[in-house]
Amino acid sequence: MKTIAVPIKQPFQKPQSPLFGSGPTKKFPDWTWGHLDNALLGRSHRSVEGNKRLQEVTDLTRTILEVPESYQIAIMAGSATGAIEAALWTLLGSRGVDVFAWDVFGKLWVTDVVQQLAIQDRRIFEADFGELPDLSQYNPQRDVVFTWNGTSAGVCVPNLDWIPENREGLSICDATSSAFTLPLEWNKLDVTAFSWQKGLGSEAAHGMLVLSPRALDQLQHYTPSWPIPRLFRLTKGKQLIDGIFIGKTINTPSMLCAEDYLAALSWAKEIGGQKALTTRTLSNFKVLDVWLDNHPHLEYLATDKATTSPISVCFKLKESTVSKAQQAEIIQKICLQLAELGVALEIKNHYLAPASFRIWCGPTVEAEDLERLTPWIDWALSYFV
Numbered sequence: 001m002k003t004i005a006v007p008i009k010q011p012f013q014k015p016q017s018p019l020f021g022s023g024p025t026k027k028f029p030d031w032t033w034g035h036l037d038n039a040l041l042g043r044s045h046r047s048v049e050g051n052k053r054l055q056e057v058t059d060l061t062r063t064i065l066e067v068p069e070s071y072q073i074a075i076m077a078g079s080a081t082g083a084i085e086a087a088l089w090t091l092l093g094s095r096g097v098d099v100f101a102w103d104v105f106g107k108l109w110v111t112d113v114v115q116q117l118a119i120q121d122r123r124i125f126e127a128d129f130g131e132l133p134d135l136s137q138y139n140p141q142r143d144v145v146f147t148w149n150g151t152s153a154g155v156c157v158p159n160l161d162w163i164p165e166n167r168e169g170l171s172i173c174d175a176t177s178s179a180f181t182l183p184l185e186w187n188k189l190d191v192t193a194f195s196w197q198k199g200l201g202s203e204a205a206h207g208m209l210v211l212s213p214r215a216l217d218q219l220q221h222y223t224p225s226w227p228i229p230r231l232f233r234l235t236k237g238k239q240l241i242d243g244i245f246i247g248k249t250i251n252t253p254s255m256l257c258a259e260d261y262l263a264a265l266s267w268a269k270e271i272g273g274q275k276a277l278t279t280r281t282l283s284n285f286k287v288l289d290v291w292l293d294n295h296p297h298l299e300y301l302a303t304d305k306a307t308t309s310p311i312s313v314c315f316k317l318k319e320s321t322v323s324k325a326q327q328a329e330i331i332q333k334i335c336l337q338l339a340e341l342g343v344a345l346e347i348k349n350h351y352l353a354p355a356s357f358r359i360w361c362g363p364t365v366e367a368e369d370l371e372r373l374t375p376w377i378d379w380a381l382s383y384f385v
């Protein structure tokens with residue numbers, strides 16, 4: 001490690017919000033507790049009003065994400081994990097499956113397929129943090145499980161060109177951090193799962209499951225050989241439980257969290273829907289990308305610029321600046337210092353990912369705050385490089 005002669009001057013302006021963590025993420029601008037005033041508390045979710053509120057949840061989700069009418073949307077228990085596992089448990093096993101994984105969460109779905117469901121006809125394509133597996137290996141006659149944006153790796157699929165529209169198998173996508181950030185290509189997706197706490201910064205509680213007509217058809221014609229926990233059951237006998245797709249949840253949801261998610265969806269609608277959410281995300285990313293371009297000491301964790309996530313932006317110290325052995329300690333110190341100063345909270349890597357910084361650039365973050373954050377990182381870094 002080089003010793004520094006003179007650290008650069010401490011910046012003057014702090015970000016207005018230090019919330020740059022990757023989940024739960026920052027709430028939308030101008031969020032207040034007042035947004036929860038009309039929450040249907042102490043009331044049954046099965047009352048007329050309760051069900052109406054939950055239907056608003058699915059309807060507004062459909063509007064913002066531009067989900068086709070032929071697709072159905074369910075509110076599931078257990079956040080994104082609950083929604084994804086419901087899909088894996090109820091839909092996999094009728095044919096072979098290809099699983100692509102490159103971050104902490106994708107690797108969890110590998111565990112489901114290999115250890116829990118023990119599907120014999122499986123092909124697992126895993127990549128290290130920073131890399132994307134070879135997606136061209138996917139065989140469209142098989143089911144596929146993949147994560148659109150690897151939140152913990154800062155690696156994102158650049159597009160879904162590798163998934164043909166006339167595939168035979170189902171495409172099952174963990175879209176937890178891509179929903180409400182990047183536009184989702186519905187004709188390439190049969191099963192899409194995400195949470196309330198990520199793209200829109202709402203309270204963590206429930207997961208959303210969006211099912212294509214082909215996925216709905218498979219649910220009615222295929223019964224897996226393994227037991228299905230009640231929380232995952234979308235059919236009774238061979239029939240879809242239709243109510244689940246009109247806000248009649250399998251078990252009791254949090255109406256408080258639902259209200260919070262509705263407030264965020266309303267904000268998203270007001271600012272211009274998916275287009276505006278994407279614009280905000282990409283403008284946020286641009287701030288970091290311009291700063292990181294040719295940065296003397298920092299580089300993306302993603303090894304290929306085309307697969308760099310514009311959402312959960314992960315970058316590390318260059319080995320030419322700091323030896324690999326010292327990186328974790330320095331990053332830890334910088335993150336602690338910036339947290340103590342109230343400049344940035346939770347910008348350190350996921351605890352299972354390599355030593356790096358991770359900054360959330362989703363639509364609820366303000367570009368101006370990112371502009372204010374980068375000089376602080378340079379300042380903190382100047383004590384070490």
Ligand SMILES: Cc1ncc(COP(=O)(O)O)c(C=O)c1O
Pocket residue numbers: 022023078079080081082105106147149150151152174176177195197204
């Ligand atoms: C890509 C991805 N999948 C799944 C999850 C799990 O989400 P939850 O904790 O809301 O179930 C996360 C959480 O960060 C994630 O980033």
